[in-house]
Amino acid sequence: MPAGPARKPPDQKGRVWIAVCFALAAAVRIGFVLAFPTIHGGDAAARLAHADTLVLGYQLPLPQLFVALGKAMSDDPLLVRLIFSLWGAVLASGLTALLAVGFGSRAALFGGLLFACDPLLVHYSIVPYQEPVAYGLLAWAFFLAAVGRVRLGSFLMAAACLCRYEAWLFLPVFVWFSGAPRIAALAGLPILGWMSWWQGLAPGGLYVLDIDAQANRLPRVAYLGGKLLEYETVFLPALAALAVLLAVRAGARGLLGVTAGLGLVIAIVVAFGHEYPPGSGAMSERLIHLPVLLCVGLSAAALDRIGGRSRPAFAACLALALVFGGRNIRFERALLRAAAKEPDLALSREVATTLEGQRSRLECVTVAAPSVDPALLRAYVSKVGASFGDVARARERAAELAGSSPDRDRIAAHLKARPGTVRAEPGCPLLVIVDDAQPAPGSATQIAEVSAGPRRARVLRIPR
Numbered sequence: 001m002p003a004g005p006a007r008k009p010p011d012q013k014g015r016v017w018i019a020v021c022f023a024l025a026a027a028v029r030i031g032f033v034l035a036f037p038t039i040h041g042g043d044a045a046a047r048l049a050h051a052d053t054l055v056l057g058y059q060l061p062l063p064q065l066f067v068a069l070g071k072a073m074s075d076d077p078l079l080v081r082l083i084f085s086l087w088g089a090v091l092a093s094g095l096t097a098l099l100a101v102g103f104g105s106r107a108a109l110f111g112g113l114l115f116a117c118d119p120l121l122v123h124y125s126i127v128p129y130q131e132p133v134a135y136g137l138l139a140w141a142f143f144l145a146a147v148g149r150v151r152l153g154s155f156l157m158a159a160a161c162l163c164r165y166e167a168w169l170f171l172p173v174f175v176w177f178s179g180a181p182r183i184a185a186l187a188g189l190p191i192l193g194w195m196s197w198w199q200g201l202a203p204g205g206l207y208v209l210d211i212d213a214q215a216n217r218l219p220r221v222a223y224l225g226g227k228l229l230e231y232e233t234v235f236l237p238a239l240a241a242l243a244v245l246l247a248v249r250a251g252a253r254g255l256l257g258v259t260a261g262l263g264l265v266i267a268i269v270v271a272f273g274h275e276y277p278p279g280s281g282a283m284s285e286r287l288i289h290l291p292v293l294l295c296v297g298l299s300a301a302a303l304d305r306i307g308g309r310s311r312p313a314f315a316a317c318l319a320l321a322l323v324f325g326g327r328n329i330r331f332e333r334a335l336l337r338a339a340a341k342e343p344d345l346a347l348s349r350e351v352a353t354t355l356e357g358q359r360s361r362l363e364c365v366t367v368a369a370p371s372v373d374p375a376l377l378r379a380y381v382s383k384v385g386a387s388f389g390d391v392a393r394a395r396e397r398a399a400e401l402a403g404s405s406p407d408r409d410r411i412a413a414h415l416k417a418r419p420g421t422v423r424a425e426p427g428c429p430l431l432v433i434v435d436d437a438q439p440a441p442g443s444a445t446q447i448a449e450v451s452a453g454p455r456r457a458r459v460l461r462i463p464r
Contacts, residue, residue, distance in 0.1 A: 009147045014108050021112030022093035028117055028329065029085035033126050038345050039077060039413045042406060044127035045348075048077050049412035052419040058202035060194070062162040065132040076416045080328050081127055085131040090206045092116045094139030095293060101146050102254075103174045106314075110307070111300030117325040119294050119332040120285075131289050136162030138170060141187075145178040153178065157187035162194070165201075165208055166290070170399025184391035200417040205384065205393030212386035219281025220270050227285040231331070231343045234293060235324065236366050246305050255301060262294045278379035343453030346408030350450045351432055351457050356416055358447055358459065359430055365415070365422050367395035369407035369434035377401060407434045431460045 011016065039045055045386045046056060047064060051071035066087070070080030092115035100108035115121065122322065125132040137160035142151030157174050160167040171188055195201065201208040203242040247255040258421035273287055307317035339345055355365060377398040384394035403424060411432065412422035433440060434457045440446070451457075 013103055013105035017105055017108040017112045018093050018100060019114050021096040022089045025092035025116035026086055026089035029088050029126050031241040032180035033081045033085055036340060038340040038349050039127050040339040041127050043414040044129060045409045047128045049409040058206040058208050060162050062159060063133045067128050071419060073386045081126055084125055084128050084132060087136055091132045091136035094136050094143060097143045098139055099300055101143060103301055106307060107300050107304035111305040111320045113325050116299060117328040119328045120298060122332050123335060124286055130164045131286060134160050134167050138167055141350060150178045150180040150183050150228055154187045156185050157330050158190050161190045162249055166269060173261060204390040205397045207384050207387040207389045210274050215275055216281055217271055220283050223282045224288050228288050228291055236295045236299055239302050240270055240295040243298035243302035266290050278383055343455045346452035347413050347455045347457055351411050352414035354448045354450055354459050364428040365430045366426050366428040367411055367422055367432045368437040369405040372401060372404050429462055431462055433458045
């Protein structure tokens with residue numbers, strides 16, 4: 001796209017496909033939320049378990065605000081999941097809107113079908129993650145700037161900068177693209193405010209950029225590339241490559257520029273993103289969000305070019321998009337079925353269900369469970385040191401986290417209860433002991449036992 005808000009808004013067909021994409025994406029995500037109550041993902045569980053905390057670690061605060069809002073309105077985590085499902089629809093429709101304004105309604109049709117059903121985008125928008133909020137705001141910010149609504153676009157860009165650090169990388173491009181740099185530059189105010197408040201990129205004792213010179217970057221590329229193929233198959237990258245070749249032949253400098261720009265951002269994210277577990281050469285699979293968005297957008301552009309040649313070609317491209325969309329839905333369903341059977345998640349879900357039948361609304365629950373792996377805490381401190389961070393504060397944080405438990409967070413995330421109901425401290429009328437983390441008190445009465453694979457939890461009532 002050329003710089004400046006000079007492009008026309010989508011035509012009527014384009015607007016229809018944007019709305020259809022939003023409705024389809026929302027329906028797909030809400031359907032999965034209702035069908036699969038298991039909450040997958042460590043960060044998602046932590047967000048729900050600590051819904052009364054706005055800033056979690058180094059993470060930017062805006063997505064957590066929607067978690068807090070959902071939990072304030074309902075104890076049931078279902079509402080939070082529905083809110084983030086709608087954010088997933090915002091992301092899919094925003095990307096479709098960009099295709100509509102950049103290529104036309106036919107590209108919006110193909111892109112809308114692919115974005116609405118993409119398994120990665122679905123998987124991380126049916127539980128509370130930052131990506132659908134951050135990239136949804138980012139997509140609509142660029143769309144609004146493209147059609148001349150720079151002030152509103154700048155507001156959304158500023159909001160995106162409070163969601164994920166990757167959004168910061170897009171700010172210079174947004175300022176240039178908007179055609180109104182003085183207005184668009186105001187979107188950077190949240191960045192200045194955040195850095196001024198913390199005197200750096202994040203609170204002391206944490207690190208945002210992995211600048212460890214000893215870390216091997218090449219295994220990251222192989223790992224994330226494998227994840228991309230796992231979610232999208234070889235078909236989507238191949239179609240995206242075809243779009244680039246067609247753009248080279250046609251001299252489509254705008255499309256090539258967008259591809260190169262996104263490629264640069266992806267390279268920065270892979271080079272300086274968090275390696276997890278440290279030393280493994282792996283990263284969170286969520287870091288393939290930008291490659292997926294790029295591949296899907298380019299694939300829609302390729303289908304647009306091919307489908308514009310004739311009616312039979314259009315029908316074939318539409319059938320291909322529908323078939324691939326169906327494959328994506330089946331793939332995501334298989335992922336969620338596997339997550340529901342995974343012992344850690346199944347145990348937490350079933351313990352929460354058991355507790356809901358045993359506790360009154362005001363009763364708290366003590367959960368005794370295995371603590372976080374000390375090796376991970378040591379590796380975290382080492383990474384802070386390698387990134388020239390505050391090592392002393394990192395050690396303090398590690399000591400504070402030494403008694404935390406992923407099982408406790410997962411149980412709290414699944415439980416229909418106010419934040420703070422699930423605790424580590426003794427003194428609650430209900431006690432859950434996971435994998436014999438402690439002996440049962442002699443006065444306690446066991447009221448249930450839950451098993452999932454090799455894992456076991458006992459639910460006990462403590463007499464008052």
